[in-house]
Amino acid sequence: MPKINASTVAEHRAHQREALIKAAIDLLVNEGAAAVTPAAVGARAGLARSSVYQYFDSSAALLATITEEAFRRSNEALADAMAEASGPVARVEAFFRESLRLGAEGAHRPAAALMSAGLPPACQERLMELHLEQVEPFRAAVREIGAPDPALTADLIAGMLHTALAAVERGVPLGTVTDRTLTLVRRCLSPADGTVRAGREGD
Numbered sequence: 001m002p003k004i005n006a007s008t009v010a011e012h013r014a015h016q017r018e019a020l021i022k023a024a025i026d027l028l029v030n031e032g033a034a035a036v037t038p039a040a041v042g043a044r045a046g047l048a049r050s051s052v053y054q055y056f057d058s059s060a061a062l063l064a065t066i067t068e069e070a071f072r073r074s075n076e077a078l079a080d081a082m083a084e085a086s087g088p089v090a091r092v093e094a095f096f097r098e099s100l101r102l103g104a105e106g107a108h109r110p111a112a113a114l115m116s117a118g119l120p121p122a123c124q125e126r127l128m129e130l131h132l133e134q135v136e137p138f139r140a141a142v143r144e145i146g147a148p149d150p151a152l153t154a155d156l157i158a159g160m161l162h163t164a165l166a167a168v169e170r171g172v173p174l175g176t177v178t179d180r181t182l183t184l185v186r187r188c189l190s191p192a193d194g195t196v197r198a199g200r201e202g203d
Helices: 009-031 038-044 059-083 088-105 109-115 121-145 150-172 174-188
Strands: none
Touching: 009 038, 009 109, 009 121, 038 059, 038 121, 038 174, 059 088, 059 109, 059 121, 109 121, 109 174, 121 150, 150 174
C-alpha cells in the first residue's frame, strides 16, 4: 500500500489529484495536447500509471478536467477582483487588471493551448461556453456603462486586452502594460463630454 503523506486518506487523494492536474497542464502547455496521456502525466507527477487511472481513466478525461480547472481558477480570481470594484467602469478595469496579472502568471496558457489543440467538436463547444462565462461579467459592465453599441464596444476593448496579454507574454513589464492599457480603456469608455468616472473605489 502506498505511503499516505497527509493527515487523512481524503486529503492524500486530493493532493495526488492536484499533482496530476498540474503535471497534465505542464505537459499541455509545453508539449501539446497529444502529450497528455495517463502514462506521461503519471511520470511527470512521480506516480505510477495505475495510480493515475484511479483519478482519470483516459487522456480525454485529463483534458476535460484541465479545461474546467483552468477556467474555474481564473473565473474565481476575476470574480473576486470585480467584487471589490465600485461601479461598472471600475469593474471593467478590475477585469483587465486581474486578467493581465493572471496572464503574467501563465494562467491563460492552458486554455490557449486547448483552443489550438484541434479537440473534438464537443470539447471545443465546452471551451467556448467557458470562455463566454468568463467574459460575461466584463460585457455586463460595458452594457451598464451605457456605451453605444455595447456588444461591439466590448469586442473591441477585448481585442485590446488580447494585445496587452501578448505584450506581457513577450516580456513587456506587467506594470507598464497594465497602466497603458487601462489609460486606453478609460478613453474608450469616456462619455461624450470627455469625463471619466473613477477607476477605483475612493479615487
